[in-house]
Amino acid sequence: MNSSSFSKATSLLQAHNVTNNHNPKTSLPEIKPKATQNPIPSRRNFVTTLISTSLALVGLHGDGIGSSSGASVALAESWGTRSFLKERFFEPGLSPEDAVARIKQTAEGMHSLREMVDRMAWRYVIFYIRLKQAYLSQDLKTAFSTLPEVRRREYVNTANDLIDNMAEFDYYVRTPKVYESYLYYEKALKNLDDIVAMFA
Numbered sequence: 001m002n003s004s005s006f007s008k009a010t011s012l013l014q015a016h017n018v019t020n021n022h023n024p025k026t027s028l029p030e031i032k033p034k035a036t037q038n039p040i041p042s043r044r045n046f047v048t049t050l051i052s053t054s055l056a057l058v059g060l061h062g063d064g065i066g067s068s069s070g071a072s073v074a075l076a077e078s079w080g081t082r083s084f085l086k087e088r089f090f091e092p093g094l095s096p097e098d099a100v101a102r103i104k105q106t107a108e109g110m111h112s113l114r115e116m117v118d119r120m121a122w123r124y125v126i127f128y129i130r131l132k133q134a135y136l137s138q139d140l141k142t143a144f145s146t147l148p149e150v151r152r153r154e155y156v157n158t159a160n161d162l163i164d165n166m167a168e169f170d171y172y173v174r175t176p177k178v179y180e181s182y183l184y185y186e187k188a189l190k191n192l193d194d195i196v197a198m199f200a
Contacts, residue, residue, distance in 0.1 A: 099142035100199050106132050106139075107192040110185075117185055122176045129170045137163060143199070151198055158198075162191035 094102065109132065116124050140159045147155055169184035 093138065094142060096142050096144075096146045099139040100146060102135065103139050103143055103192075104196050104199070106136060107189075107196050110189055110192055113185075117181065120176070120178065122173050125173050125181075126170065129166060129173065133163075133166055133170070136166070140195075147198060155195065155198055158191055158194050162188060162195065165191055 109128070113125065113128055116128070140162075144152065144155065144159075165184050165188040169181065169188050172180035172184055175181075
């Protein structure tokens with residue numbers, strides 16, 4: 001092998017090494033959006049717009065704080081999953097009579113939940129339980145003032161059992177353990193029926 005062929009080979013290798021030299025310290029230039037382009041709406045902007053629009057609509061329709069007692073009873077009668085945000089965040093607490101009406105509707109709703117429990121539609125059952133639990137403890141505290149002194153101790157014990165049974169029902173539905181789910185569903189129904197009977 002002569003020296004000229006050796007020099008050609010090394011020069012090729014050097015040229016090859018120079019072209020494939022990847023330096024980790026050098027980086028590509030950052031691409032930034034121009035200020036004139038429309039930014040993509042973020043989730044935070046969407047939620048902010050939704051809440052501000054909801055507040056404006058509630059204020060326009062007068063369904064908020066200054067509504068009459070007949071309107072609040074009608075609101076309690078139409079209580080369901082769609083009014084969750086409105087009742088939870090945009091309205092003051094219910095009166096004791098409205099809380100009693102919502103407890104009675106919760107009992108009716110829990111009775112109608114049996115079909116979902118029988119079908120083992122656990123996702124819907126969990127959603128329904130958690131939705132009702134969000135209101136139930138507050139409604140039970142509010143409705144306490146409507147009872148006579150004689151029934152209050154029994155009411156407190158039954159209400160505590162109801163809250164415990166709803167929590168256990170929620171736990172076993174998430175597992176899902178069918179027998180235990182049915183067991184605590186029946187216990188919660190019995191507690192709700194006892195509470196509704198106290199208000200009659």
